[in-house]
Amino acid sequence: MQRLSLTAIAAAMLLAGCVSMAPDYQQPAMPVAAAWPDNPGQGRSTDPAGQSQPLAADIHWQDFVVDPALRELLAMTLENNRDLRVAALNIERSRAMYRIRSADALPSVGVAGSASSQRLPADLAPNGQAGISRQYSAGVGLSAYELDLFGRVRSLKDEALQRYLATQESRKTVQISLVAEVAHAYLLLGADHERLALARNTLENREKSYALIRRSHELGVASQLDLRQAQTLVESARVDVARYTSQAAQDGNALTLLVGAPVPDRLLPHKQNDDGVTLADVQPGLPSEVLRNRPDVLEAERLLLAANANIGAARAAFFPSLTLTASAGTSTAALSNLFDGGTGFWSFLPQLNLPIFDGGRNRANLRVSEIDRDIAVAQYEKAIQSAFRDVADALAQRSTLDEQLQAQTALVGAASDYEALSQARFRRGVDSYLGVLDAQRSQYAAQHDLITLRLQKNSNHVSLYKALGGGWRSSGANPAS
Template sequence: MKHLTLTSLFAALLLAGCTSMAPDYERPALPVAQDWPTVSANAQSGISATQDKPAAEVAWQEFILDENLRKIIAMSLENNRDLRVAALNIERARAQYQIQRADAFPTMGISGSGTSQRLPADLNTGGEAGISRQYSAGVGTSAYELDLFGRVRSLNDEALLRYLATGQARKTVQLSLVAEVANAYLTLGADQERLQLARQTLENQRQSYALTQRSHELGVSSLLDLKQAQTVVESARVDVAKFTSQILQDKNALTLLAGQQIPENWLPRSQNDDRVTLAQLNAGVPSEVLLHRPDVLQAEQLLQAANANIGAARAAFFPRISLTASAGTTSSSLSNLFESGTGFWSFVPQLNLPIFEGGRNRANLKVSEVDRDIAQAQYEKTIQSAFREVADGLAQHSAIDEQQAAQVALVDASVDNYTLSEARYRRGVDSYLQVLDAQRSLYAARQDLITLRQAKNSNQVTLYKVLGGGWREAPAIQNG
């Protein structure tokens, strides 16, 4: 009896696990150009001249040189709630995969039961009222599907690929988080510089206003000159208050990303140029970069999952065979339950052949095919978006050094213009309006230079992100 049960179960396992009916997967062709858009020679050399490794192999600990920024990024990777949700999504997907995978194996269970029943005389075969008892114990499997046409295997493949996609989603969140923290850090540093410039300007304008007020008292300067000088002072005060408020908001944003309060001595006082990022990154070629970005890998795995689901939909057109089997012992007396001659077994194969489903199976197959087409379109759109992000980053990088050099020259010229305008005003050659224009131009030029330096650093961070930086595991670098 036991031999027959085990033989039947073994035969069922051998019959199961056939080839999936899912279509053979072929990766769609890249819907983008084979090369990045042409950029200037200076920009191209600035990206790839001294960095042999592609961006994907550059861990964020190698990319970020600022020690305090490293500490804040490490803190955010440990405490950020978005990243924590992404990690929990992986755990959830892993559990769902295990649930689906369990369908590929028989469900075995041990059961035991006891029943007592009293029957009246007119229902009892002996003609007398009586009590009957029955006890049983056994082991069995219930409704195990023989996967002859790969339905269970296709569903298992789909669950596995969706689980793997959540891992890529977490990498995407982590890479985005590193970039967000770095940009928030840069923004705070830039606003600190803007506040310092506003304070310096306010102090200088107060001194200039004092001189103009003294000149007005002596009858040298007009009341108009005095009021014009006052407007500059008040404007600088407005900027001081504005940047003070903005710095508090920047700190709040950085704290949210880090997931907890950041020590004050870790926060930047300036942008720390040349201490934030590496100067060079290897842009590589589109086929290498785009196909290995975590978000693209996630989209492709979801496409493969949709492709696998077609196999399950196709298998629904074919017969489904399930087995229910049990073996054990039964007796009318609990004390005799395991005595010789009390054994029993049952074997119940069941065949379900779809004949008329009202078009349900065809509709399910159509849905799975459309889902596959949607996933392919989303995959191609992800690649196109990634290509544009890299192209935009390279385009900005190609001109930003030249912009910064021109802005530095503009600041120098504005300094000379302001110095000459003030000297001519003190000699009575020009009106104070000329000085005001020169002051405003110099202040705006310096503010624009801060913004341009921030844009340059932010462009490096953006390139690191869009090139898929650090998606491969790399050993951590200890902070000094």
Template structure:
């Protein structure tokens, strides 16, 4: 037993002093510009924007202002199956890390055995047939590897970084889920507005059609004018049916995201401009924003894992020492198993030195190095993609106010044109074809205005997601601290 204690102590000291053969990790330089793009498409920053919180420091329940949407997002975070799978992946990766980490410690077990054997007379030294019995009990260490060259440590680091990457993946899924729910909510509100506009237009056109038909019966309006008025009615009917179907699909999409049924009281009847989410978002500095996005952090974790795996591949070229030891008692009678003088022990160190592997170790090292290069390329691509997402959102935000001003002016001008065309027609100055064209133009301009308002509202959500909203440095998993 004393020998086993000394061996275990020596193994622990050797393990504590070993170092990894993995190359020193250095964070790659940002493969994007140090500032966001500038130009006519981008809004100039002002003092108000600079004074706002960085998006990564704004929690989703602070970003979302609408109480109904907050309730829906909370339900989605609790019930959404994609997010549930992401959370279960974390549990799975954590268990895998613990399995790998167990290789850093010796496996100690207690064993007991008993054997009985009958030997015939011609095989027994005494010349007589007999039965022999042997009982053993002991405690031992089985094939414990002394990690002299850091192979086990490198594998542990690889498993740890992959586990931490799954946590970042869950954050990405959650941010995406919040954005998808918010966009689905806004889309439903937008389609509700479109349906309401189509219903108002249908009612107005039916009244106009009734007047035209009466005029036709009196011989004032021609059959052409009657049919022209009917085209507006049927067109509005088509839109009412189409938007009714679209609203049902919007509700189905929202229910899927939430992962359960939704009360009609929670559903929007309009977009509620500037009252659903925060409108002032500070883009910050690219190097600070992009490196904090969960998907970028996940890519870097996987890069660190690939870097650690190189250490394990390098260590495979060097000797591997494992220890197997046991101590206990042995006796021919069960009653004498723990009597004095029955103690036994064994110590079996094993050394394995690779001499010829047919190029396997070198190929494994090349694979690990290529995997590291692939992981670095994916990390850089993640940063570049994130930069583009933010830049696109900023470019869209920079021109949306101008587009909305122009669209509002277009709606007003189209409404005046429709009113004037109708008056000229009733005075017999103009044909009904001009009235028809003016009413179609007004209806199209109003529908485009609803769509443009949806683009602006969704832009806030997209920018919040692109900037990695809702996560900060204090939210790292416990295993990393």
């Protein structure tokens, strides 16, 4: 009989956790269109040589970034950035939480020893005489081990696993975003140095023009109005020099914060390196391939799976739970006889708990878990929609940037000719200095806008790479579930 009971207990322990009451997971449908807007190059495009160009997910950041200084900065960033360090620590924390849940599926066995001494007065002693009694014991046992007959512990373990895997995806998202942020900051610093150089060069030229106008005014050729108009151009350029000096310093501070360590001067850009900072051609691929595999979308899906597993734990709470407590060892009144024959003892305490009335607590917990799952579905769908918009915006900008740059370059040329002609007409006395003033302002604005457009084009390469989840396949594989 005893053998039969032990066999039944062992069988129950083996079968424990083989049942799960979590609902079958159904991946939500993608709430976006099947193709990018205006059908801009779906799938893997083919170059003239017939070679298939890789998608952004397959391009490691070290291959995407071609500027050696930016590569070195990114390597420093991935080593020192605090946000990335926190993301890595969150992975370790989630892994530890998963191990805790995994340990709940196994019995906790421990060794314990105890000693107790007690004096009883005569009126309480069984033999009517006051005395001191002592007891010593040592043994091994397991305490309150739950047989997971309905999968509650397993569901909680699955939830912890999915949350752990979600932190893995979160770290990939942080790394991809960090690469993009550092690249954007690097490009912005180079653009602001170009703007500063333009402002300084403009200030120098305007000061020369102002000196000529002042000399002409002293000779009675130029009017007081011409002098003040020339002065306004000088002061305006001086303001821009001060502004972009400050802006470049702030850009450097922002880059230092992202890198997480002091940035050597040799790595700071002093101009934009058009088409020489990052790869210019990044293929978008199909939405179904890109969006379901972007790390932030995968993170949202992992959290959805965790919420789904939690429903199983809430359902299992409606059913009986069986816990086992057992111990065996030796006990005696004299410490010297603790391990002598005949001092052994054992105890076995199974406990069955069947919920009958709990005031609706279990039903409310189940409802909460179901609502959490519905929230996770909505968040997963929102992540896909946000990812779709990121890619669509980057593609929409890319489709017109070349045309804008071509037109802006032509505008700069026309503005330069306009300024030269205005200067010539003013020197000949055909026009007033007001025409020169307008021409110089137009030329400066056109050159400034050209720098901005070049920055937008370079930044668009980075934005598209990030929106497509660039390099996620090379960011490390998930552990097996």
